[in-house]
Amino acid sequence: MEKPPIWPPSRKIRSCRHAENEENGSNECSLADQDNNERATEEVKKLGFNPLQQLFLVALQALIQISKSTWERKFNVFKQWGWSDEDIVSAFEKYPRCMLFSEHKISENMDFFVNTMGCKSSYISNHPVLLSYSLEKRIIPRCSVLKALLSKGLIEKFNVNSIMVCTEKVFLQRFVTPFEDPYFLKLYEEKQTLTLDTMDKCDFHVLR
Template sequence: MLQMEEVRSQKLSEGLQESAKSVSKKVQLKNPTQPDSVLDLFKNHGFSQTQIRKIVETIPRLLLFNAEKTLLPKFQFFYSKEIPSSDLSVVLSSNPSVLRCNLDNRIIPNFNSFKDFTRRDDSEVFLAYKKCSNILACDFQSTIAPNVALLRELGVPDSNIMTELFRHPRFFAQNYDKFRRTVKEVEKLGFNPLKYNFLSALQALMQISKSTWERKLNVFKEWGWSDEDFVIAFEKFPRCMMLSEHNIIKKMNFFVNTIGWKSSVIACSPLILGFSLGKRIIPRYSVLQVLLSKGFIKKQISVQFLIYSEEEFLARFVTPYGDLHLLKIYKENNSLEN
């Protein structure tokens, strides 16, 4: 095992050197040792060989940067925000684009703007960057801020905006004209800006192309939804259209063919489509199957058993029947994949 790891490490090192040589051929280096100093910087700050290679393959020109003058100050800035090196290596290897940005003119003002907007702590701001490079890499005031201002003008509660901005920052980093047009579409559909599903509907319309929208709509229709069913479902749970087609099919198949519900039942309670099949739906249904077989509950199963919180579900369907070992059944099924 140790020998295999040594071979693997050697190959990764060779790969990094090849990346450095490739850049060297394309660009005339003022200092031949520059790529090595960049690689050493990453190594000295806890980046693994795999992480370094990923960064170099994504942005090979980083090897031409001055390690001490250009890259190190950015590391030091993130450390000053109490971001541990372990998080730094994970996030930057996943999304290294910020390393190309100017520290004083772009990274610091964007970091502070996003923090002020969302009222989150420093580490949370950095983790949000992992989801969307625009948070730190693009001009926050000219991209995200205008879209936020538009929502505020409509009366969307600040608490809703800030929560969604942190969870889905990419959604706010859209072209302003497109964002404004889509906001008008959501208004025409009758969504209330004061309610949270206004932003969910906006995100769905922003991120889904017309062709993808039609395909997903057809999937629901294939499972028996009418146009009216879809309107009801989308108004209640707009994120149903953000599920993958494969995800929709798997869940509709389970609800209709395994549990035996009519598809219109799911349309009236579309929130259940957002639940994990492996972590919530199947484990809970397995518990109810045991209770049905023992005669403790009636054959008719309501969607409410999926909507109950974890604590309430256990209190209602698991704890009172200790002799049936339902908790073991529940946990075993809970280990299934989504």
């Protein structure tokens, strides 16, 4: 599968055209925007998104708002992690919001999951929602607890995607409160105030 064929026009260019058209009373800009929106809507439908579901609107937002140059830069970021064009489009189909994240956030989360967690890059392309979570507020605190549980032999392995997508309440119920040790809750809360730089790199047993 090729890249989505529609490349959204730059918002800056549209803004300039709009300003020029206001001066001469032309409606060229609004007609161009309408045409672009219609084309984007058709492309989103071709990718298989259901117009009745929220993901359709997210995908449409990505195609309309992201400029061609930004889209290409994000493609290149994913390719640096070994993703093919097909992987990127597949990830977009699963979770179109992944193209709305900054290049820095994409790289930072990919680096942590691949180089610290030991996940395969393909695992992230199959579960692109992992790119949405905050390292400081969710990923690092949860991984710190799991590292402690692993080191104490209280768990043997875990599913990264399941651990990250569950709510905080569910995470605490599954990995903190059952062990009746205040250390785990304290560790979890402490890590929520720290940053990636303060967390030691470590090996995790990952169920992929």
